[in-house]
Amino acid sequence: MSKVMILVGSGTENSRSLNLAQNIEKALQRQNIKTELVDLRILQLPQYDATVENTDSYDDKTRNFLKKSKQVDGCVWVTPVYHNSYSSLLKTAIDWQHFSFDGKVLGTASHGGQSPAAVDQLLMVARAQHFVSIPTRVCTHNNDFDDDKRLTNPAIVERIDHFANEYSDFIKRFSN
Numbered sequence: 406m407s408k409v410m411i412l413v414g415s416g417t418e419n420s421r422s423l424n425l426a427q428n429i430e431k432a433l434q435r436q437n438i439k440t441e442l443v444d445l446r447i448l449q450l451p452q453y454d455a456t457v458e459n460t461d462s463y464d465d466k467t468r469n470f471l472k473k474s475k476q477v478d479g480c481v482w483v484t485p486v487y488h489n490s491y492s493s494l495l496k497t498a499i500d501w502q503h504f505s506f507d508g509k510v511l512g513t514a515s516h517g518g519q520s521p522a523a524v525d526q527l528l529m530v531a532r533a534q535h536f537v538s539i540p541t542r543v544c545t546h547n548n549d550f551d552d553d554k555r556l557t558n559p560a561i562v563e564r565i566d567h568f569a570n571e572y573s574d575f576i577k578r579f580s581n
């Protein structure tokens with residue numbers, strides 16, 4: 406069974422990005438993909454530090470995060486739009502993942518800004534990590550959610566199913 410890590414980069418508790426990620430997680434599970442959702446606000450990784458990396462002196466949570474990162478068949482990055490870009494919580498996690506995901510599959514999603522700016526920028530990051538990115542992205546705005554920050558827009562729910570279907574297809578085609 407394929408394994409996918411979902412990184413969620415919002416700094417807000419009970420965020421819409423988190424709810425979006427949970428919807429993506431369920432859709433991937435319906436495709437028989439095993440998932441692990443990592444709420445980076447809760448994990449609180451330290452800032453990337455090359456000295457720690459070079460001396461293999463990681464703290465336990467960073468070491469554990471990196472160990473799991475190396476065991477997955479792909480990732481999904483879900484970010485809020487911060488300053489027309491993706492969040493630093495997500496970037497910190499990605500910087501610690503200072504290795505190649507050669508041939509592994511990546512999906513991206515963002516919340517806020519009514520704009521694909523964040524996921525477009527993430528595509529450049531994905532290239533640097535040698536991910537194979539799926540073409541479908543999911544970008545939401547506040548109107549797609551109810552007052553409890555639950556995703557309710559049926560068009561987005563349908564898009565997430567399409568995203569998961571495409572993701573599963575890419576895993577079958579590209580994963581070793």
Ligand SMILES: Cc1cc2nc3c(=O)[nH]c(=O)nc-3n(C[C@H](O)[C@H](O)[C@H](O)COP(=O)(O)O)c2cc1C
Binds near residue numbers: 416419421
């Ligand atoms: C530091 C920061 C920068 C932001 N920059 C933008 C922005 O450039 N454009 C925008 O439309 N919204 C911006 N926002 C608003 C967020 O996109 C919005 O709060 C969104 O709901 C956050 O998603 P979340 O609920 O998943 O945390 C910013 C919010 C923060 C905290």
